[in-house]
Amino acid sequence: MLAPMPKTKTLSDGNVMPTLGLGTWKSRPGEVKAAVHAALRAGYRHIDCAWIYGNEAEVGDGLRAAFDEGLVTRDEVWITSKLWNDAHRPEHVEEACRDSLTKLGLERLDLYLVHWPVAHTRGTMMPETRGDFVTLDEVPLAETWGAMERLVDAGLARSVGVSNLDAKRLAALSEGARIRPTVNQVELHPYLQQPALLEAATALDVALTAYSPLGSRDRAASMKADDEPVLLEDATLAAIAEAHGATPAQVCIAWAIQRGTIVIPKSVNEGRIRQNLEATQLTLSADEMARVAQLDRHRRYVDGTFWTDGESPYSLAELWGE
Numbered sequence: 001m002l003a004p005m006p007k008t009k010t011l012s013d014g015n016v017m018p019t020l021g022l023g024t025w026k027s028r029p030g031e032v033k034a035a036v037h038a039a040l041r042a043g044y045r046h047i048d049c050a051w052i053y054g055n056e057a058e059v060g061d062g063l064r065a066a067f068d069e070g071l072v073t074r075d076e077v078w079i080t081s082k083l084w085n086d087a088h089r090p091e092h093v094e095e096a097c098r099d100s101l102t103k104l105g106l107e108r109l110d111l112y113l114v115h116w117p118v119a120h121t122r123g124t125m126m127p128e129t130r131g132d133f134v135t136l137d138e139v140p141l142a143e144t145w146g147a148m149e150r151l152v153d154a155g156l157a158r159s160v161g162v163s164n165l166d167a168k169r170l171a172a173l174s175e176g177a178r179i180r181p182t183v184n185q186v187e188l189h190p191y192l193q194q195p196a197l198l199e200a201a202t203a204l205d206v207a208l209t210a211y212s213p214l215g216s217r218d219r220a221a222s223m224k225a226d227d228e229p230v231l232l233e234d235a236t237l238a239a240i241a242e243a244h245g246a247t248p249a250q251v252c253i254a255w256a257i258q259r260g261t262i263v264i265p266k267s268v269n270e271g272r273i274r275q276n277l278e279a280t281q282l283t284l285s286a287d288e289m290a291r292v293a294q295l296d297r298h299r300r301y302v303d304g305t306f307w308t309d310g311e312s313p314y315s316l317a318e319l320w321g322e
């Protein structure tokens with residue numbers, strides 16, 4: 001008998017995070033309240049949010065409805081949010097966190113992440129000119145991190161972490177930290193497995209959360225390559241799914257949890273929300289895990305070019321450490 005899928009992961013600071021969460025990027029304000037409510041009703045205990053998704057108030061409405069109905073208590077749910085790139089300066093971090101808390105209707109977050117190792121001037125959502133960017137020499141990540149640590153001291157976030165950090169930056173930030181990053185949220189799926197990053201993070205006792213675990217097909221056309229392979233149409237995933245009476249999406253989710261990562265598939269469809277949770281019941285054999293390992297092709301769907309195009313002082317080589 002194979003071990004049952006772990007439902008939670010204990011982070012380096014002792015906090016216990018559910019391994020499956022609901023993603024909310026691109027979930028429109030009009031639909032995300034129902035999605036959050038449906039997820040909590042189905043049994044999800046983890047919602048992944050971010051200030052930049054522009055829907056935290058509606059996520060908060062969904063949470064409040066669930067709390068009011070007695071579906072779950074606040075303490076039973078893990079809520080993650082993320083610091084946007086325009087608030088990296090230490091004096092802006094608490095204000096940005098409080099803004100997310102107000103929108104979500106919460107007093108504290110379970111996890112607050114630095115969304116990207118990219119900084120903008122305050123008030124710039126998406127940079128258009130060189131003047132909209134701030135370099136990491138001007139506002140080092142370590143300084144932003146100091147302000148993140150103070151959020152834990154102040155009780156505004158139980159755990160703090162990062163997102164989109166390569167292994168080198170993760171190690172450097174961990175070394176100098178008073179409170180070490182607990183989580184690095186990065187793109188991970190069978191076409192972008194990042195085994196070296198997983199190994200490096202594990203050695204640092206940093207948990208990896210897998211974003212875009214289903215291949216993020218609902219990204220804007222401007223973010224997609226014409227020739228991009230469609231993860232959920234992969235023949236090997238389809239064959240493994242068929243053997244279990246499951247779907248390729250469920251195979252991706254089960255694979256992510258079985259390799260020790262946390263996973264946050266996005267859906268606003270009640271049936272798929274339930275289907276994704278049911279994937280936690282699926283156990284892949286060692287042979288199936290090995291077949292999925294063969295699918296790696298280093299395909300980034302969220303490729304970061306939106307931070308490096310035009311007049312940007314940032315480069316992809318620096319961003320991904322590749």
Ligand SMILES: NC(=O)c1ccc[n+]([C@@H]2O[C@H](COP(=O)([O-])OP(=O)(O)OC[C@H]3O[C@@H](n4cnc5c(N)ncnc54)[C@H](OP(=O)(O)O)[C@@H]3O)[C@@H](O)[C@H]2O)c1
Binds near residue numbers: 026210232268
């Ligand atoms: N930290 C970061 O920089 C970062 C970047 C990207 C994403 N994220 C986080 O990770 C979450 C997930 O990533 P993502 O939104 O990019 O993409 P994803 O979860 O890989 O894919 C979402 C797409 O898959 C569809 N889908 C969901 N369940 C399905 C199923 N069982 N079968 C078939 N299709 C299914 C969804 O459609 P329906 O909604 O119609 O079901 C949607 O089109 C985000 O929502 C966000 O919370 C973080």
